[in-house]
Amino acid sequence: SQTIHQWPATLVQPVGSPLSLECTVEGTSNPNLYWYRQAAGRGLQLLFYSVGIGQISSEVPQNLSASRPQDRQFILSSKKLLLSDSGFYLCACWDTREFFGPGTRLTVL
Amino acid sequence: KQEVTQIPAALSVPEGENLVLNCSFTDSAIYNLQWFRQDPGKGLTSLLLIQSSQREQTSGRLNASLDKSSGRSTLYIAASQPGDSATYLCAVTSASGSARQLTFGSGTQLTVLP
Numbered sequence: 001s002q003t004i005h006q007w008p009a010t011l012v013q014p015v016g017s018p019l020s021l022e023c024t025v026e027g028t029s030n031p032n033l034y035w036y037r038q039a040a041g042r043g044l045q046l047l048f049y050s051v052g053i054g055q056i057s058s059e060v061p062q063n064l065s066a067s068r069p070q071d072r073q074f075i076l077s078s079k080k081l082l083l084s085d086s087g088f089y090l091c092a093c094w095d096t097r098e099f100f101g102p103g104t105r106l107t108v109l
Numbered sequence: 110k111q112e113v114t115q116i117p118a119a120l121s122v123p124e125g126e127n128l129v130l131n132c133s134f135t136d137s138a139i140y141n142l143q144w145f146r147q148d149p150g151k152g153l154t155s156l157l158l159i160q161s162s163q164r165e166q167t168s169g170r171l172n173a174s175l176d177k178s179s180g181r182s183t184l185y186i187a188a189s190q191p192g193d194s195a196t197y198l199c200a201v202t203s204a205s206g207s208a209r210q211l212t213f214g215s216g217t218q219l220t221v222l223p
Contacts, residue, residue: 032209043113043215044198059210090152098143098202098211100153 002027004101006091012107019064019078021104023091026072032094033074035066038103039087050074081108111136115199115214122189123222130184130217132199137177140209144173144184145198147216153198157184189221 003026013019025031035047046059048066056066063082067075074091086108091101112135122128132142141160145153157166157173159182165174172185186193196218200211 034211036213044200044211044213046210046212049210088150092211094209097141097155097158098200099155100145102152103150105150 002031002093002095002099004091004093004099006089006101006104008104009102010105010107012109013081014109015083016080019076019081019085019106021076021089021091021106023074023076023101024072025074025093028072028093028095030071033068034092034094034098035074035076036090036092037087038090044090048076083108111139111201111203111212113199113201113212113214115197115217117217118215119218119220121220121222124189124191126189126221127185127187128189128219130186130197130199130219132182132184132214134180134182134201134212136203137180138203139177140202142173142175142182142199142201143211144171144182145200147196147198149196156197186219189219191221191223193221194219 005024032051034049036044037047038044050056050068064078089104093099114133116131139161143158144156146156147153159166159175170187175182196216198216199214202209
């Protein structure tokens, strides 16, 4: 079965600083990968998805970007964080059904 | 664009009660519907998945139904326990380009009082 790893688990960053969140997947190959964000008091919002290496689709315009350098690695990045980037970031993998990672709690101060 | 709504937003019940959580979606062209559980500060755990061709799924004290034509699903929890306290999220899977995507409701926060 699939296992999704995310790190770091928590992160506190100042406004304007860069960001890199990493997600890796075990137990499957060529999965669809997803980044979701859950802001306080709101549902999960799909940010990016990828159907293969180097293939990224963005769902919402923002100052975030994603990359997939390897089949089972998905990275979420920003050059300059905003206060509104605070939230709980979840990586997910689809393989007959969706599996979610443990999440990264990002606080931008 | 698919929209998913969950009612109620929050629910508090005494231990032992049966309860129903509701989910509705606007576009009936879905592959499946899932119910997830999320504990505070944690990721999502899939509870039940109903394929678009199915009417219901059961797992232990949980039963989920799907009425695709009316865009509704319910999650029934029997004999609730304090350990059931969590946020329950409903999500539908639909296609967008070459990838399947989940659209989530905002969740129902359940508290079961001992």
